[in-house]
Amino acid sequence: MHGATGLHPDRPIILDDRDYYCLQYNRNGTIIVQMDTEAPQEVVGPSLLITSPGHRFLFGNDEGWNHNFIAFRGERVKDYIRSGLLPVVPALRRLTSANDFSDLFECCVRALRDGDHLQASHLFEGLLVRLHKPSEESKPLAHYEAVRELAATMRDAPDEHYDLEQCASGMHISEAHLRRLFRSLIGSPPKKFLLQCRLNAASEWLAASRMPIKQIASHYQFESVHHFSRVFKNHCGVPPGRFRREALGR
Numbered sequence: 001m002h003g004a005t006g007l008h009p010d011r012p013i014i015l016d017d018r019d020y021y022c023l024q025y026n027r028n029g030t031i032i033v034q035m036d037t038e039a040p041q042e043v044v045g046p047s048l049l050i051t052s053p054g055h056r057f058l059f060g061n062d063e064g065w066n067h068n069f070i071a072f073r074g075e076r077v078k079d080y081i082r083s084g085l086l087p088v089v090p091a092l093r094r095l096t097s098a099n100d101f102s103d104l105f106e107c108c109v110r111a112l113r114d115g116d117h118l119q120a121s122h123l124f125e126g127l128l129v130r131l132h133k134p135s136e137e138s139k140p141l142a143h144y145e146a147v148r149e150l151a152a153t154m155r156d157a158p159d160e161h162y163d164l165e166q167c168a169s170g171m172h173i174s175e176a177h178l179r180r181l182f183r184s185l186i187g188s189p190p191k192k193f194l195l196q197c198r199l200n201a202a203s204e205w206l207a208a209s210r211m212p213i214k215q216i217a218s219h220y221q222f223e224s225v226h227h228f229s230r231v232f233k234n235h236c237g238v239p240p241g242r243f244r245r246e247a248l249g250r
Helices: 075-083 100-114 115-130 142-154 163-170 173-187 192-210 213-221 225-236 241-247
Strands: 004-010 014-015 021-026 028-036 042-045 048-052 057-060 065-072 091-092
Touching: 021 042, 021 100, 021 115, 028 048, 042 091, 048 057, 065 100, 100 115, 100 142, 115 173, 142 163, 142 173, 163 173, 173 192, 192 213, 192 225, 192 241, 213 225, 213 241, 225 241
Parallel strands: none
Antiparallel strands: 004 065, 014 057, 021 048, 021 065, 028 042, 028 057, 048 091
16 A cells, blocks of 8 residues: 655546556546546546546546545455445545545555554545545544654653643543544554553663663653563563663673
8 A cells, every 4th residue: 555645737647457446535626537438527626536457547637636645455455345345436426525534544645654554554444434424524533643643752752751631632532532543543552552662762771771770660650660670571571680681792
């Protein structure tokens, strides 16, 4: 799966003899689409074109257009189509409530650029679900980027204290809903994710410095050196002291 975004010039795009599917999201303006030898279709405003293998697509307009795309293939796509989650017919559709769809599409493309394929898969499936609710008003999709930023901050600064209730309040959602969004997007609950970030950072310090273990435990918000040692052994297989000796020995 890969995606991109940008302004396209005033010339048509031809997709022919491709072995992948593609979501072509047109943010605004007019798009004219012809599939195989069928009569051309025209949609004004936000729209989505779903291109699929085995067909020839000619699309564009005379003015250029601002659009994103996500290309994908694989065995899972067949399941999407069989279940109706991926509606390949009709190929072109107008989006009646596109703001949240646009935000989600942008997040998915950004996750693909960052190489975060697990998150991109979750976001992509959210896009497909969104296609079946075209008139629904903005939902938690607007919070996806905030959750991603929270996870990135935890990864970069695992020594900080994070109050999930306060974080949720800043997003204007409940703490329980923040936990659900975080687990859906990142792949694990926020506390478990933060703990892993702290253990990863602590292991780097153990391997690269002679800072006392008690000080490392305190720095990464562990209650005591005993608590840190127990958690570290459960996750890494050896106590922190042994981990350091083996790392320095290597």
